[in-house]
Amino acid sequence: MLLIKGGRVIDPVSKRDETGSIVLENGKVKDYIPGGNIPKTFDGKVIDAAGKWVLPGLIDMHVHLRDPGYEWKEDIRSGTLSAAAGGFCSVACMANTKPVNDHPEITGSIRRKAAEEGAANVYPVAAVTRGMEGREMTDFAELAEAGAVAFSDDGKPVASSLMMRRALEYAKAFDLLILSHAEDAELAGEGAAHEGWTAHRLGIPGIPSAAEEIAIARDILLARLSGGKIHIQHISTRMGVDLLRMAKRSGLPVTGETAPHYFTLTDAAIEGYNTNAKMNPPLRAEEDRMAVLEGLIDGTIDAIATDHAPHDDYVKRCEFVAAANGIIGLETALPLSLALLAGGKITPPRIAELLSANPARILKLQGKGSLRKGADADVTLVDPDVEWEYREQDVRSKSRNSPFFGWKLRGRAAATIRGGRITHSLMPGVSVND
Amino acid sequence: MQWRRRHVLGLADFRVEEMEFVIDTARSMEEVLTRDIKKVPALRGKTAVNLFFEASTRTRTSFEIAGKRLSADVVNFSAATSSVTKGETLLDTARNIEAMKPNILVVRHPASGAPHFLSQHVSCSIINAGDGANEHPSQGLLDLYTILKAKGKVSGLKIAIIGDILHSRVVRSNLHSLGRMGAKLWLCGPSTLVPKEMERAGARVTYDMREAVRDADVVMMLRIQLERQKTAYFPSLREYSRMFGLSRAVFSLAKEDAVIMHPGPINRGVELSDDLADSAQSRILNQVESGVAVRMALLYLLAGGHDAAH
Numbered sequence: 001m002l003l004i005k006g007g008r009v010i011d012p013v014s015k016r017d018e019t020g021s022i023v024l025e026n027g028k029v030k031d032y033i034p035g036g037n038i039p040k041t042f043d044g045k046v047i048d049a050a051g052k053w054v055l056p057g058l059i060d061m062h063v064h065l066r067d068p069g070y071e072w073k074e075d076i077r078s079g080t081l082s083a084a085a086g087g088f089c090s091v092a093c094m095a096n097t098k099p100v101n102d103h104p105e106i107t108g109s110i111r112r113k114a115a116e117e118g119a120a121n122v123y124p125v126a127a128v129t130r131g132m133e134g135r136e137m138t139d140f141a142e143l144a145e146a147g148a149v150a151f152s153d154d155g156k157p158v159a160s161s162l163m164m165r166r167a168l169e170y171a172k173a174f175d176l177l178i179l180s181h182a183e184d185a186e187l188a189g190e191g192a193a194h195e196g197w198t199a200h201r202l203g204i205p206g207i208p209s210a211a212e213e214i215a216i217a218r219d220i221l222l223a224r225l226s227g228g229k230i231h232i233q234h235i236s237t238r239m240g241v242d243l244l245r246m247a248k249r250s251g252l253p254v255t256g257e258t259a260p261h262y263f264t265l266t267d268a269a270i271e272g273y274n275t276n277a278k279m280n281p282p283l284r285a286e287e288d289r290m291a292v293l294e295g296l297i298d299g300t301i302d303a304i305a306t307d308h309a310p311h312d313d314y315v316k317r318c319e320f321v322a323a324a325n326g327i328i329g330l331e332t333a334l335p336l337s338l339a340l341l342a343g344g345k346i347t348p349p350r351i352a353e354l355l356s357a358n359p360a361r362i363l364k365l366q367g368k369g370s371l372r373k374g375a376d377a378d379v380t381l382v383d384p385d386v387e388w389e390y391r392e393q394d395v396r397s398k399s400r401n402s403p404f405f406g407w408k409l410r411g412r413a414a415a416t417i418r419g420g421r422i423t424h425s426l427m428p429g430v431s432v433n434d
Numbered sequence: 435m436q437w438r439r440r441h442v443l444g445l446a447d448f449r450v451e452e453m454e455f456v457i458d459t460a461r462s463m464e465e466v467l468t469r470d471i472k473k474v475p476a477l478r479g480k481t482a483v484n485l486f487f488e489a490s491t492r493t494r495t496s497f498e499i500a501g502k503r504l505s506a507d508v509v510n511f512s513a514a515t516s517s518v519t520k521g522e523t524l525l526d527t528a529r530n531i532e533a534m535k536p537n538i539l540v541v542r543h544p545a546s547g548a549p550h551f552l553s554q555h556v557s558c559s560i561i562n563a564g565d566g567a568n569e570h571p572s573q574g575l576l577d578l579y580t581i582l583k584a585k586g587k588v589s590g591l592k593i594a595i596i597g598d599i600l601h602s603r604v605v606r607s608n609l610h611s612l613g614r615m616g617a618k619l620w621l622c623g624p625s626t627l628v629p630k631e632m633e634r635a636g637a638r639v640t641y642d643m644r645e646a647v648r649d650a651d652v653v654m655m656l657r658i659q660l661e662r663q664k665t666a667y668f669p670s671l672r673e674y675s676r677m678f679g680l681s682r683a684v685f686s687l688a689k690e691d692a693v694i695m696h697p698g699p700i701n702r703g704v705e706l707s708d709d710l711a712d713s714a715q716s717r718i719l720n721q722v723e724s725g726v727a728v729r730m731a732l733l734y735l736l737a738g739g740h741d742a743a744h
Contacts, residue, residue, distance in 0.1 A: 200631045201446075201606070203567030314523060
């Protein structure tokens with residue numbers, strides 16, 4: 001038994017934002033006690049959460065764990081430790097491993113390894129097409145039986161509209177979800193940064209916003225045609241947000257996510273050919289950043305996901321155009337999201353929606369995303385005011401590709417509890433026991 | 435002024451007085467070139483390596499001659515014949531060369547920013563001899579010098595640069611050198627090759643060749659990369675040449691004393707008509723000549739020749 005005592009309990013699903021305590025037992029939320037009324041005698045461990053926020057365990061619906069195949073960049077153990085350190089209890093890992101997660105055996109082996117050594121729940125996302133080659137559909141139903149929570153060729157788009165149509169139609173019969181890496185790869189071409197003033201000035205080939213927007217528009221139209229559900233990944237452009245807003249207004253079964261870097265940075269970060277500011281989609285212009293922010297505020301964008309993309313040094317320590325895409329994000333997502341509170345338009349309950357309740361709803365993760373009685377005992381304790389510096393030597397991921405080193409951040413996961421066991425703690429007297 | 439720069443990576447951060455200082459130094463270097471024996475011992479014992487990851491005969495030769503006139507030991511390392519093709523990283527290649535203790539690396543690379551990246555990882559001086567579509571600072575300086583010689587000033591001149599602006603590192607360096615010296619820059623070419631955003635650099639963009647050339651003091655034509663055609667930036671060389679090539683008729687719109695420049699190599703009859711290339715208004719060979727002097731100046735300043743001389 002574990003009592004989390006007297007914290008600010010924020011659970012949008014039960015419409016709760018108040019001081020209260022939570023009792024965890026046998027991996028579930030056993031009880032909620034409002035206010036300061038706590039049992040005089042409690043037969044179990046007590047965590048004093050005074051001054052902390054008590055959130056449903058955070059869920060990152062977009063990470064790359066690089067396992068199997070690229071274990072020198074990250075593996076299930078290091079990736080989930082990084083997740084726990086960032087306050088995440090659950091992650092959904094993309095299929096671009098080696099081999100690609102396009103077979104139930106691979107999905108199963110990821111799940112088994114995660115059960116053995118994971119410090120977070122790992123939900124595999126299987127590929128839409130075999131080998132992510134865009135030609136033949138994977139065995140959706142069997143993959144779902146093996147534990148795949150959704151389907152995506154993330155890292156690559158599903159280039160063919162016909163292929164995407166079939167995938168959406170077929171997935172619909174089993175009520176499965178396709179996640180779309182929206183990109184017109186031919187239009188993006190050799191581009192290595194957002195096509196705008198910075199790239200023009202630095203002589204870097206550009207990726208126009210339209211390369212993303214065309215694909216988002218296509219996928220929305222295909223969702224309309226097929227009636228299948230689609231979720232747009234890593235939205236980075238103004239028109240991308242507008243398209244999603246329009247689709248939702250038309251009642252289409254469409255959701256979307258963005259990543260912290262898209263509402264925190266712009267393409268100005270590539271100045272000096274900084275390869276740690278290189279990702280796909282690329283960091284965009286200030287108007288795009290503002291639009292992503294607006295989408296987070298008005299509910300157009302459903303989730304914040306990191307697109308945690310670990311890369312070893314040597315694929316980042318090179319010429320900008322040759323450098324690999326992506327950055328690690330699990331340990332910075334929460335503070336960068338908390339920075340949104342400063343504008344006053346995003347509230348703590350909205351943060352809990354974006355980082356927990358909505359990802360759980362979109363991926364239909366049973367027992368996740370809420371602190372209601374009977375939910376899984378996944379809890380993130382947040383110290384909203386602590387100021388700290390993100391330092392390279394403290395990173396739990398195996399990789400070091402982040403543009404945020406040296407940043408002074410505010411707010412952090414004080415402790416992460418997964419299934420009633422403590423996977424991360426910065427709180428005195430509370431030690432990791434997972 | 436005191437020369438403090440360790441690398442010449444681009445003109446983006448060059449102040450006007452630094453550019454003037456290089457030009458002044460180039461002027462005294464040019465005097466050496468008029469002598470019977472065109473060699474001074476200024477850089478004796480210094481080694482410059484031309485590290486070229488992209489084919490270039492003229493820029494490499496220009497740097498080589500510049501180094502030799504200053505008595506530096508000049509070594510050419512061309513990546514086409516090196517282990518780069520077997521997958522050695524840029525950093526490893528540069529570190530290998532650095533282990534041989536050169537004083538200056540003159541780097542040309544197809545990737546924008548490659549010299550900037552190297553400058554963070556090696557201890558010798560680096561001169562950017564052209565990186566991707568980013569900069570070609572010695573060209574920007576030699577163009578400035580050539581115009582100064584032809585016109586006596588740069589400030590207030592209308593300078594039209596015509597051709598493939600999008601992929602041109604020469605343009606990006608010239609925007610800094612000529613722009614900062616007060617020229618009125620006009621950029622022109624097919625709209626697929628002239629990003630409108632370049633106006634943010636203080637230049638005017640037009641797709642009308644006549645508007646660009648009208649009353650210009652300098653018309654600078656850029657080489658059109660023939661292989662660009664396969665990605666369909668324009669329909670045909672024939673149409674390109676008709677719409678954006680410099681002919682007598684178009685050039686007559688420029689000021690009477692206007693001059694023609696081109697960073698070379700020229701596609702005769704494509705961007706520049708045959709007769710104009712050889713006309714009295716052409717300063718193309720003067721550019722090549724100024725190039726050696728400017729590169730001597732850069733090598734001299736970076737190798738600490740300035741301190742040695744005083």
